[in-house]
Amino acid sequence: MHSSWRLTLLCFFLLVAVAAPQAAHAGLEWKTLDKVELAEQALDVTASFDGKLIFTLTPKAILVYATEENRFIDHIPVAPGYTRIAFSHEERLILSAADPARLEIIQYDRVYDINITDRPFKGTADAKVTLVVFDDYQ
Numbered sequence: 001m002h003s004s005w006r007l008t009l010l011c012f013f014l015l016v017a018v019a020a021p022q023a024a025h026a027g028l029e030w031k032t033l034d035k036v037e038l039a040e041q042a043l044d045v046t047a048s049f050d051g052k053l054i055f056t057l058t059p060k061a062i063l064v065y066a067t068e069e070n071r072f073i074d075h076i077p078v079a080p081g082y083t084r085i086a087f088s089h090e091e092r093l094i095l096s097a098a099d100p101a102r103l104e105i106i107q108y109d110r111v112y113d114i115n116i117t118d119r120p121f122k123g124t125a126d127a128k129v130t131l132v133v134f135d136d137y138q
Contacts, residue, residue, distance in 0.1 A: 034070055038063070046087040053110075055093060057085040062093065062106075076106065 040058040047054045054065040062076040062085065082095040082104065095104040114132055121130075 034067075036065065036072075043083050044085045046085050046093070048087055048091075049089075055085055055087065057082060057095070062095075076108070078104070 038056065038058070040060065042056050042058060044057045045054065052067055054067060056063040056065065057078070059080060061078055063072055064074045064076065065071070066073045076093075078095060081097040081099065081102075083098060084096040086094045086096075088094055088105075091108050091110075093106045093108065095106065096102070116130065116132065
């Protein structure tokens, strides 16, 4: 009787040891994609939802970095005092300042330069506005 109790207890501990969930340790793989030198101190950083643009708030401007081009493509001047930046829907940036307490909401649109050199056109070559028609979708 005494040995059957020990055998039952041993089977119980073996069953618990085998059936208990094992702890899994997750790791992390990473690599540096780019390093960018800034001329001014970065106060805050945010990115567009698709990750194609990175906005860096500095004391005087928002620097706009295009990740696909690996370069700064523009800057947006800002008034002094803003210390935080956040990306919102519909291409909007939200700036916040603590003293004096204020918000500024900026909407931006991406503008693309299209090389039309040696392309057929109507009108004068130095026109202020150019309409480009894409009719060959190959």
